Amino acid sequence: LLRTEEITRFYQMGSETVHALDGVNFDVREGEMVAVIGASGSGKSTLMNILGCLDRPSSGRYWLAGRDVSKLTDNQLATVRNRQIGFVFQTFNLLARTTALENVEVPLLYGGVHRAKALAREALERVGLGDRIRHRPNELSGGQRQRVAIARALVNNPSIVLADEPTGNLDSKTTAEILDFFVTLNRQGVTLIIVTHEPDIAARCPRRIHMRDGKIIDEESDG
Amino acid sequence: LLRTEEITRFYQMGSETVHALDGVNFDVREGEMVAVIGASGSGKSTLMNILGCLDRPSSGRYWLAGRDVSKLTDNQLATVRNRQIGFVFQTFNLLARTTALENVEVPLLYGGVHRAKALAREALERVGLGDRIRHRPNELSGGQRQRVAIARALVNNPSIVLADEPTGNLDSKTTAEILDFFVTLNRQGVTLIIVTHEPDIAARCPRRIHMRDGKIIDEESDG
Numbered sequence: 001l002l003r004t005e006e007i008t009r010f011y012q013m014g015s016e017t018v019h020a021l022d023g024v025n026f027d028v029r030e031g032e033m034v035a036v037i038g039a040s041g042s043g044k045s046t047l048m049n050i051l052g053c054l055d056r057p058s059s060g061r062y063w064l065a066g067r068d069v070s071k072l073t074d075n076q077l078a079t080v081r082n083r084q085i086g087f088v089f090q091t092f093n094l095l096a097r098t099t100a101l102e103n104v105e106v107p108l109l110y111g112g113v114h115r116a117k118a119l120a121r122e123a124l125e126r127v128g129l130g131d132r133i134r135h136r137p138n139e140l141s142g143g144q145r146q147r148v149a150i151a152r153a154l155v156n157n158p159s160i161v162l163a164d165e166p167t168g169n170l171d172s173k174t175t176a177e178i179l180d181f182f183v184t185l186n187r188q189g190v191t192l193i194i195v196t197h198e199p200d201i202a203a204r205c206p207r208r209i210h211m212r213d214g215k216i217i218d219e220e221s222d223g
Numbered sequence: 224l225l226r227t228e229e230i231t232r233f234y235q236m237g238s239e240t241v242h243a244l245d246g247v248n249f250d251v252r253e254g255e256m257v258a259v260i261g262a263s264g265s266g267k268s269t270l271m272n273i274l275g276c277l278d279r280p281s282s283g284r285y286w287l288a289g290r291d292v293s294k295l296t297d298n299q300l301a302t303v304r305n306r307q308i309g310f311v312f313q314t315f316n317l318l319a320r321t322t323a324l325e326n327v328e329v330p331l332l333y334g335g336v337h338r339a340k341a342l343a344r345e346a347l348e349r350v351g352l353g354d355r356i357r358h359r360p361n362e363l364s365g366g367q368r369q370r371v372a373i374a375r376a377l378v379n380n381p382s383i384v385l386a387d388e389p390t391g392n393l394d395s396k397t398t399a400e401i402l403d404f405f406v407t408l409n410r411q412g413v414t415l416i417i418v419t420h421e422p423d424i425a426a427r428c429p430r431r432i433h434m435r436d437g438k439i440i441d442e443e444s445d446g
């Protein structure tokens with residue numbers, strides 16, 4: 001479903017080059033649930049942004065559902081992002097001047113979906129924020145903002161969920177609830193890739209990828 | 224050193240009132256290392272903002288080093304914040320258009336300290352970012368930004384460190400390094416209050432406060 005071949009991503013900083021990704025070959029089949037683990041700065045978010053069609057690699061290729069992503073127009077990419085992929089950002093990326101409800105509605109309005117308000121409300125209730133729908137991000141706690149970002153990623157029923165450290169600001173009980181939610185989605189056929197520093201989450205993913213210095217250095221699978 | 228009496232903090236949302244803090248009585252002696260634990264939305268950041276003189280309570284009183292904080296002018300509060308308190312924000316709050324080095328320099332320049340650049344550089348090296356000093360926040364990973372926020376909070380050698388979930392975006396190795404760093408500071412006499420969801424960090428704090436629904440509901444101490 002997702003396949004990368006020798007992906008690199010570098011940044012030129014004056015005379016220095018930062019190699020955020022340094023030759024990544026990564027295959028994910030439909031219906032898998034994969035954890036991505038690695039030290040701070042090892043390239044996890046950079047990889048996720050490329051998989052989520054939010055960034056293009058400096059070199060190498062990426063096929064999503066059989067299509068070479070470098071051949072898609074910006075409009076086609078935007079449609080793929082809206083219809084197929086739900087992305088939970090490490091820094092949430094919420095719109096500051098709109099409510100939680102309106103933030104979660106955005107992907108639905110963009111996709112021309114009816115009943116956007118009702119669906120957005122349900123998504124917020126599912127992450128425990130039914131009583132916070134009219135709050136704006138600066139009227140929410142850190143973990144509440146993180147949950148709005150999760151609700152927004154899932155509201156369009158995407159077939160692929162890319163979650164970049166979705167529980168870093170959550171207590172263990174809420175983390176367990178979100179994890180159960182992800183496992184349920186996976187059983188319904190959703191493909192999940194989760195960047196995480198939390199051992200509990202990594203342990204529930206049947207496959208775990210380890211990154212260091214922009215490369216995949218190790219991989220383990222259960223069964 | 225820090226003492227609160229019946230602190231409340233509420234927000235009026237139309238016809239509803241959100242009770243972020245609902246009667247908090249909290250005492251911290253000089254040199255303590257206290258963990259604050261509780262569910263997402265239970266009031267931890269709100270309490271930290273009041274302890275850090277970044278917010279005023281709706282009612283109740285707060286004494287810092289024997290002075291009633293409600294009697295201080297804005298200028299006096301700003302001086303207290305700059306000289307005595309180092310605050311690590313849950314959402315980092317870095318200046319977007321300046322480098323990591325400049326971000327960490329800010330408290331020193333504000334306090335009129337010489338050698339600000341050299342001290343800022345050392346602080347960044349201590350959190351493992353010596354090779355990222357010229358990067359701006361959007362050129363840093365999530366965990367790197369979090370470490371810049373930590374470095375900035377510590378660069379002025381404050382006697383009180385208030386850290387709001389300082390390791391949520393860090394891998395376990397980096398988390399352990401930051402924790403050792405905090406323990407070392409504590410042994411040098413710094414008073415630390417750390418909001419955390421991580422059991423390892425809570426376990427290293429000799430005292431742990433549990434919050435729920437804007438109240439302190441439990442407390443445990445070792446020895």
Ligand SMILES: Nc1ncnc2c1ncn2[C@@H]1O[C@H](COP(=O)(O)OP(=O)(O)OP(=O)(O)O)[C@@H](O)[C@H]1O
Pocket residue numbers: 132135138139140141142143144169170171234236241242243261262263264265266267268269270313
């Ligand atoms: N400006 C505001 N207006 C209205 N409600 C607010 C505002 N700021 C915070 N709240 C509410 O106050 C409660 C406490 O918020 P706080 O940020 O202290 O929680 P927290 O314990 O730090 O949570 P987390 O672990 O998720 O960071 C939350 O339920 C939040 O929705």
Ligand SMILES: Nc1ncnc2c1ncn2[C@@H]1O[C@H](COP(=O)(O)OP(=O)(O)OP(=O)(O)O)[C@@H](O)[C@H]1O
Pocket residue numbers: 011013018019020038039040041042043044045046047090355358361362363364365366367392393394
């Ligand atoms: N725009 C940029 N310019 C320069 N360097 C960058 C830029 N964006 C990221 N980097 C660097 O690329 C490396 C990888 O960043 P990335 O965000 O992928 O790390 P990460 O594995 O997600 O880390 P974390 O666990 O801390 O979130 C980092 O060392 C970072 O400093």
Ligand SMILES: [Mg+2]
Pocket residue numbers: 044045046090164364365366
């Ligand atoms: Mg990251």
Ligand SMILES: [Mg+2]
Pocket residue numbers: 141142143267268269313387
């Ligand atoms: Mg908080």
